[in-house]
Amino acid sequence: MTEVGLRGSFSAPVAGVARRRSRRRAGSAGYFFVAGYAILLVAFGIVPTLYAFYLAFTNEKGQFTGLNQFVKVVQDYRFAPAFLHVGVYLVLWLAILMVLTVTVAIILRGRLRPGLSAALRFLYYIPGALAGVASVLVWLFMLDPSVSPAAGLLRLFGFESFAQVLGPANLPVIFVLIAFWTGAGGWIVVMYGALNNIPDDVLEAARIDGAGAWKTARYIQIPMIGKWIAYMAILAFAGGTQLFIEPQMLQTASLGRLDPAWSPNQLAYVLAFRYGDFNGAAAVSLILLVLGLICAGLLVRRSGLFKVDSE
Amino acid sequence: MTTVDNTRPAPRASRWISLAVTAVLLVGLLVFFVLPVIWLLLAPTKTAADLVNTGPLSFGSLHNVGRAWHNLTSFQDGILFVWLKNSAIYSVGSLVLTLATSVPAGYALALTKFRGRRLLLTVTLLVMIMPSAALVLPLFLELNRFGLIGTAWSIILPFSFFPFGVYLVYIYYATSLPTEMLEAARIDGAGEWRTFVSIALPLAKPVIALVAFFSFVGNWNNFFLPYLVLPSTKQFPIQVGLNQLLSSTPSFNPVAGAGLNITSPELALSIIIAILPVLVVFLFSQRALVSGMLAGATKG
Numbered sequence: 011m012t013e014v015g016l017r018g019s020f021s022a023p024v025a026g027v028a029r030r031r032s033r034r035r036a037g038s039a040g041y042f043f044v045a046g047y048a049i050l051l052v053a054f055g056i057v058p059t060l061y062a063f064y065l066a067f068t069n070e071k072g073q074f075t076g077l078n079q080f081v082k083v084v085q086d087y088r089f090a091p092a093f094l095h096v097g098v099y100l101v102l103w104l105a106i107l108m109v110l111t112v113t114v115a116i117i118l119r120g121r122l123r124p125g126l127s128a129a130l131r132f133l134y135y136i137p138g139a140l141a142g143v144a145s146v147l148v149w150l151f152m153l154d155p156s157v158s159p160a161a162g163l164l165r166l167f168g169f170e171s172f173a174q175v176l177g178p179a180n181l182p183v184i185f186v187l188i189a190f191w192t193g194a195g196g197w198i199v200v201m202y203g204a205l206n207n208i209p210d211d212v213l214e215a216a217r218i219d220g221a222g223a224w225k226t227a228r229y230i231q232i233p234m235i236g237k238w239i240a241y242m243a244i245l246a247f248a249g250g251t252q253l254f255i256e257p258q259m260l261q262t263a264s265l266g267r268l269d270p271a272w273s274p275n276q277l278a279y280v281l282a283f284r285y286g287d288f289n290g291a292a293a294v295s296l297i298l299l300v301l302g303l304i305c306a307g308l309l310v311r312r313s314g315l316f317k318v319d320s321e
Numbered sequence: 322m323t324t325v326d327n328t329r330p331a332p333r334a335s336r337w338i339s340l341a342v343t344a345v346l347l348v349g350l351l352v353f354f355v356l357p358v359i360w361l362l363l364a365p366t367k368t369a370a371d372l373v374n375t376g377p378l379s380f381g382s383l384h385n386v387g388r389a390w391h392n393l394t395s396f397q398d399g400i401l402f403v404w405l406k407n408s409a410i411y412s413v414g415s416l417v418l419t420l421a422t423s424v425p426a427g428y429a430l431a432l433t434k435f436r437g438r439r440l441l442l443t444v445t446l447l448v449m450i451m452p453s454a455a456l457v458l459p460l461f462l463e464l465n466r467f468g469l470i471g472t473a474w475s476i477i478l479p480f481s482f483f484p485f486g487v488y489l490v491y492i493y494y495a496t497s498l499p500t501e502m503l504e505a506a507r508i509d510g511a512g513e514w515r516t517f518v519s520i521a522l523p524l525a526k527p528v529i530a531l532v533a534f535f536s537f538v539g540n541w542n543n544f545f546l547p548y549l550v551l552p553s554t555k556q557f558p559i560q561v562g563l564n565q566l567l568s569s570t571p572s573f574n575p576v577a578g579a580g581l582n583i584t585s586p587e588l589a590l591s592i593i594i595a596i597l598p599v600l601v602v603f604l605f606s607q608r609a610l611v612s613g614m615l616a617g618a619t620k621g
Contacts, residue, residue, distance in 0.1 A: 039513035040435030047426035048441065050418075050482035055448050058459035065462060114350065117343055130347060134354050139603040142542040143560045144592045147567060148357050151364070157585060159360050159377035195354060245450070252454035255544050259564060263573045278458050279549075288462055295458040299451070306450035316446055316488075 059299065065292035079293040083281070088271040089294075096273050099182040100250045103189055107246055111194055112239060115201035116227050131202060135195030145192045146259045153184065176264050181272065185256050197242055204235040237313050244313075248305035251298060254279070274298055364589035365389045369572065372585050389590045392582035396566070401591065403555055404562035411476045411547070411558055412540035418481030419536045420529060427490025427528075428521050432503060433513075442491070449484035454545055461549040475550045476558070480540050486532040493528035494521065534606050541599050559595045566591055 069075045083089055114134075118127045140148060151157055154172040155164045169175045175184075208231060216226045232239070254275040261268045261276075270284075271277040274294055282291035310316050360377055367381035368388075375381075394401055429435070430442055448456075460479055461470075469475045498521060506516045544560040551557060554565065567573060572585045 038435075040429045040433035040438065042513075043425040043429030043433065043517070044435075044441060046422035047487055050422060050478070051441075051444065051448070051484070054460060054479045054482040055444070055456065055484070058456055058463040061463045061466065062459035110350075114346065117347065121343065130351065133351060136358060136600075136603070137354055139600040140358075140592075140596050143544050143563045144542075144596045147563060147588065147592050148361055150567075150573065151360070151585065151589070152357050157372045157377065159356055161377070191354065191357065248450070249452045249454075252452045254454055259567065262564065262568050265573075275454060275458070282458065282461070283549075288465075291458060292462060295455070299455045299459070302451035302455040303447060306447045309450050310443070310446045 062292045062296050062299065065289050066296045069289055070287075079289050080297075083277075083290050083293045083297075086277070086290075088269075088277050088280075089274075091269075092271055092274045092277045095182065096251060096253055099185050099253065100247060102182055103186045103250055104243055104246055106186060106190060107194060107197065108239060108243060110190075111197045111201050111242070112232065112235075115198050115205055116223075116231055118198070118202055119205040119231075120223055120226075127202075131195070131199050133195075135199050137191050138193065138196045141192045142255060143259065145188050146256050149184070149188050149191070150260075150263050173264075173267075176260065176268065178269070181257065181260070181268070184260070185253065188256055189250070193246075200242070201235060201238065204238040205231055208234050237315060241309060241313055241315055244305050244309050248302050251301050361589055361592060365586045365593065367586055369584035369586060385586065386590070389586040392584075393587045393590055393594075396569075396583055396587075397554070400554065401559075401562065401594070404557050404559040405594070407473075407556060408541060408558040408560070410473065411480065412537055414473075414477040415480035415483075415540050416533060416536045418477065419483040419486050420532060422481065423483060423486035423532060424490050424522070424525060424529060425517065426487045427492075428494050428517060428525075430487070430491045431494035432498065432500065432521070445484040445487050445491075449488055453539075457545045457549065460546060464550055470550050471552050471556065473556070476547055479546060480543065483532070483536050483539075486536055489532050489535075490525070490528050493525065493531075498524060534602060538599050538602060563591060563595055 066079050067074060067076065069078070118130060122130070137145065150172075152160060153164070153175045155161045155169055155175070156172070158164060164175065212230060212234075213226060216230050221229065252275055253273040257268070257272040257276055258279075261270055261272070271280045275298065278291045278294035278298070281287045281294065363378060363380060364372060365386045366383065367375065367379075367385055371379075371381050371385075430438060430445075464470055464475045464479075502520055503516055506520050507513075511519065541558075542560060543558075544564070547556075547558050547561050548564070551561065554562075557565065566583055566588055570583050570585070570588050572588065
């Protein structure tokens, strides 16, 4: 970018001189500017990852044990159920998130007056401010038939008490509700922004060709925001594998009746904090970390959404 | 979602159905998103008994709010304020460090050349997209190894590592800073540092606001890391404090919570207080959120 900009704006000899000078000086200045960030990156990004590697391949005496830790945790009776739980949650979460956010964004983009559309986007996105602990607490109340404003709905589904609502089979649905409540509004806003970037004449051309709202959405809008949908799906998937706060707090609220190792991250937590098994915990974390890294790598390499080079 | 401005008008019945489906969807979602917020705002105006016996959307009285406030603030001698103060220290402390490191780093990645630039940028992208929770347990193990558990630094320093902020600054400088301006300054004999401070930094205001928004919201809402590394109640940020309140509430824990005054209205009030700073930031920053999310990832 530097060079392109220069060539465009200076006469050739000046540009040559300036370029050489800037490049020479920038050599050491660049390091100076990134130093603070690089230190943080090494200390809190790279070292913990390497240390988790070290722990996962050794035992508590520091002896190299190959894949033993991984074999041990994979064979743990809680390992497969934890991944299964999160798997069910992810399927539900991704399906609902993708269908609803895209549908709603298209409706908001095409069929409403701009003022109404803006107001709805704003209201949908407000619960995002309650992300984390607050959202779980709010939903503990929403799911308690004795105080919930949706008590009628809960009773309709046959739930008379909070304890019934917290049945193990319902947990994935509860976590989807919480995740959707705090996250979907933001994604609707993003999808709307992506739809807005489609040039008007493209939509106009489709309309003249006789495409209705449905066909326009199916053949023009959705394909054109496809990479943003993929982006949302991958981020939601990566985030979903890490589920921790929600099941952990529900476990607290259920007075320990729920599985303390419901999600893989909780299993790592239980291993580290209940059994002091840091090596096993590191092995579970590393599996999750690699999952997250694969998602990140996929997005960076394939989506074309991220610029690694500015030229 | 069928047609409205179709050139061939759809039969009237199907148009009505489509309209009705759309309306039900939008209104249904509106209720889903907003109703819990309204309930939350009304809950502290009632007593725990009112919450069960009166309509969920009725207003109690301001007197009840005062009582809930009193009960909440006298919980463990006003520890609520300690938690809020801790949250402020952790969030603002890391925010300052994040800005101090990410703005120069993003600038250098966009506008200077050095060996390893591409590598640094790629690693930044990977860590930024990877969910931050994936690093929390390894971070705990690392901090534990070095005996940093239980100090304020064990929160502030890891929080201040914010690759998303670096990426935002990088994109901003790479796309909106005219390089001619920098070259002009360099030709005038300004050193790299002066060029940065006098030209690049004053232009960075919009992106600094953006980074500050995401960093602050993320720090304030973070639960996992402080939950693991802070053993003492007095060091908790408000998010971990809420969890503590939850386990002290007779509404959810009749055994441990017996005899305490922390009931549902107090818990609801504590949620409102805990989210207030983020809510205020949110109300004024929808645009920031969109431009940030369109520029790169945010993490769940």
